[in-house]
Amino acid sequence: MTLQAKLDAFKTDFEAGKPPYNVPRAVIETMHRATAELIASGAATRALKAGDKAPSFTLNDPDGNPVSSEDLLAKGPLVVSFYRGVWCPYCNMELQALQAALPEFEKLGAKLIAISPQTAVNSRKSVRQNELGFPILSDARNDVAAAFGLRFELPAYLVDLYKSLKNDLPAFNGDPSWTLPMPGRFVIAQDGTILYAEVNPDYTRRPEPEDMLPALRRAASVAA
Numbered sequence: 455m456t457l458q459a460k461l462d463a464f465k466t467d468f469e470a471g472k473p474p475y476n477v478p479r480a481v482i483e484t485m486h487r488a489t490a491e492l493i494a495s496g497a498a499t500r501a502l503k504a505g506d507k508a509p510s511f512t513l514n515d516p517d518g519n520p521v522s523s524e525d526l527l528a529k530g531p532l533v534v535s536f537y538r539g540v541w542c543p544y545c546n547m548e549l550q551a552l553q554a555a556l557p558e559f560e561k562l563g564a565k566l567i568a569i570s571p572q573t574a575v576n577s578r579k580s581v582r583q584n585e586l587g588f589p590i591l592s593d594a595r596n597d598v599a600a601a602f603g604l605r606f607e608l609p610a611y612l613v614d615l616y617k618s619l620k621n622d623l624p625a626f627n628g629d630p631s632w633t634l635p636m637p638g639r640f641v642i643a644q645d646g647t648i649l650y651a652e653v654n655p656d657y658t659r660r661p662e663p664e665d666m667l668p669a670l671r672r673a674a675s676v677a678a
Contacts, residue, residue, distance in 0.1 A: 501603035
């Protein structure tokens, strides 16, 4: 089953209010409204695209060790996935799919990282629960997400909904701003050029990991 098929199956059950979710229809409608407004805002069109230069960054891994994009790119191309947090089931299914594809990435000499605004404690939980063999780096205040054009502020009505659902983003992220990254996936060549970019303001839609393989093969051929 493809990643998107798994996401669609989960969404169908979640929005139907099936146990264990039992989500009221009003909650679903509020989420739909927020997604529709984010799409209409055109925010995704302003994110970095293939052909752009990726910003350099240094972020801490879940153990507090600094990880530099320049150091990673010195070893090969880089796959970067921006991840909302351990609380997001769609994100966790995406991480699991990326983990399954990791051997293919590594065969092509690529490194894989995820970037999330969540605290190190929550990133360690994500790594453990999803059995990941790649790190989740902590992007405090979504600053790196902003450099890629992904950061957005939740509207007040969605903040109220999250609070009612006990989804306390300031606690998850150690940051009071109520911002998130749009889910984004990038392949970056060793010279810093973005070879592949997929950004979707609809968090229930994610590209397949295999979609990045042509870009990684191009990067590998250039490196050779």
